[in-house]
Amino acid sequence: MKSIKExxxxxxxxxxxxxxxxxxxxKIFKSRYPDYKVRVFLFGSLSLTGxxxxxxxxxxxxxxxVEVIFSSDFVDRHPNTLDFHAYDKEGEEVGYMRVYSVGGGxxxxxxxxxxxxxxxxxxxxxKEIMTYCKEERIRxxxxxxxxxxxxxxxxxxxxxxxMQDSIKxxxxxxxxxxxxxxxxxxxxxxHQKRIKKEPTEIKESRLVSAYAFAxxxxxxxxxxxxxxxxxxxxxxxxxxxxYMQERHRFDDEDVIDALATxxxxxxxxxxxxxISGAEAGCQAEVGSACSMAAAAHAELFDLSLDQIEYAAEIxxxxxxxxxxxxxxxxxxIPCIERNAVAALxxxxxxxxxxxxxxxxxxxxxxxxxxxxxxxxxxxxxxRETACGGLAKKxxxx
Ligand code: SF4
Numbered sequence: 001m002k003s004i005k006e007x008x009x010x011x012x013x014x015x016x017x018x019x020x021x022x023x024x025x026x027k028i029f030k031s032r033y034p035d036y037k038v039r040v041f042l043f044g045s046l047s048l049t050g051x052x053x054x055x056x057x058x059x060x061x062x063x064x065x066v067e068v069i070f071s072s073d074f075v076d077r078h079p080n081t082l083d084f085h086a087y088d089k090e091g092e093e094v095g096y097m098r099v100y101s102v103g104g105g106x107x108x109x110x111x112x113x114x115x116x117x118x119x120x121x122x123x124x125x126x127k128e129i130m131t132y133c134k135e136e137r138i139r140x141x142x143x144x145x146x147x148x149x150x151x152x153x154x155x156x157x158x159x160x161x162x163m164q165d166s167i168k169x170x171x172x173x174x175x176x177x178x179x180x181x182x183x184x185x186x187x188x189x190x191h192q193k194r195i196k197k198e199p200t201e202i203k204e205s206r207l208v209s210a211y212a213f214a215x216x217x218x219x220x221x222x223x224x225x226x227x228x229x230x231x232x233x234x235x236x237x238x239x240x241x242x243y244m245q246e247r248h249r250f251d252d253e254d255v256i257d258a259l260a261t262x263x264x265x266x267x268x269x270x271x272x273x274x275i276s277g278a279e280a281g282c283q284a285e286v287g288s289a290c291s292m293a294a295a296a297h298a299e300l301f302d303l304s305l306d307q308i309e310y311a312a313e314i315x316x317x318x319x320x321x322x323x324x325x326x327x328x329x330x331x332x333i334p335c336i337e338r339n340a341v342a343a344l345x346x347x348x349x350x351x352x353x354x355x356x357x358x359x360x361x362x363x364x365x366x367x368x369x370x371x372x373x374x375x376x377x378x379x380x381x382x383r384e385t386a387c388g389g390l391a392k393k394x395x396x397x
Pocket of ligand 1: 276286335
């Protein structure tokens with residue numbers, strides 16, 4: 001399995017697979033063919049939601065002379081495929097590169113072993129990791145440090161600081177998000193609008209939601225966020241961590257442990273299934289984020305390895321079948337609100353796991369496998385193409 005540095009990436013929204021991945025690919029192609037005319041073909045989901053996700057804009061910003069073509073074709077190997085062609089002054093093709101943007105900003109270049117693909121962890125499944133941890137009598141954060149090296153904690157601290165910066169900036173903004181939907185920013189409203197004699201559970205729901213909205217509104221407006229595990233699902237984890245730190249006074253070292261544990265959960269999903277909405281629907285994005293957040297929450301409270309596994313399992317299981325249908329291709333509706341709901345669900349999943357892990361029947365690995373199979377069975381309309389669901393039904397007034 002890869003480094004968790006591959007999972008948590010700092011970058012600009014709105015989409016890890018539709019902006020961060022193509023941006024990386026474009027920079028690589030430009031370094032190989034710096035002064036040539038370039039033509040880029042977008043296929044599948046990249047083509048169908050590329051406008052709303054700003055894929056063309058991010059590519060145009062990198063090359064001086066480029067034409068971006070939205071193709072109606074799908075490429076069998078992956079729904080997020082893009083082809084780069086370079087031409088000399090006579091119009092002769094001098095270079096070509098096919099890239100798959102596989103989710104969370106990670107890319108695979110066809111026919112090449114890209115440096116991102118080096119394995120750091122020797123284990124492939126959560127069961128293998130758990131067996132190793134139990135034999136070695138270590139918790140997941142120690143497991144992460146053992147294979148990543150000691151500098152992983154400084155990396156995760158920077159990730160946590162960036163998440164907090166996104167929350168802070170998101171809470172400070174009012175007005176509308178960019179795009180035709182004219183969605184009103186709601187994070188600051190949620191943060192400030194107390195009700196008289198507010199019950200604790202309403203306050204918790206309001207604040208957790210405010211933090212999730214803050215990050216996802218930053219993402220939707222092209223602000224800086226951390227993929228956790230993707231841009232579209234970037235608000236769930238920070239919302240849970242920020243609220244829990246505030247309420248229970250956890251220090252940053254505790255939060256780093258929680259990020260390490262959540263990183264393993266996200267990594268297992270990415271390695272054995274998918275975190276790409278185009279490949280497996282929103283269950284792979286927000287479902288994975290909820291699962292990571294549930295595990296992080298469980299780590300904060302020192303739950304056992306079995307309880308952590310069960311919290312992550314419950315959170316993912318109850319997102320099975322969740323489709324991806326962003327209206328007009330913008331990562332706004334249903335995405336922003338969905339992150340808030342997932343953050344609240346992560347807290348509930350952890351509560352259930354605390355009491356019920358002894359009698360559970362479903363392992364985390366089983367639900368990961370199920371999620372991927374469900375995603376593959378999902379019609380393309382529900383996998384980030386904006387052709388089905390809310391994206392099809394909603395009409396602009
Ligand atoms: S619906 Fe989910 S998977 Fe689709 S763009 Fe929104 S957050 Fe990503």
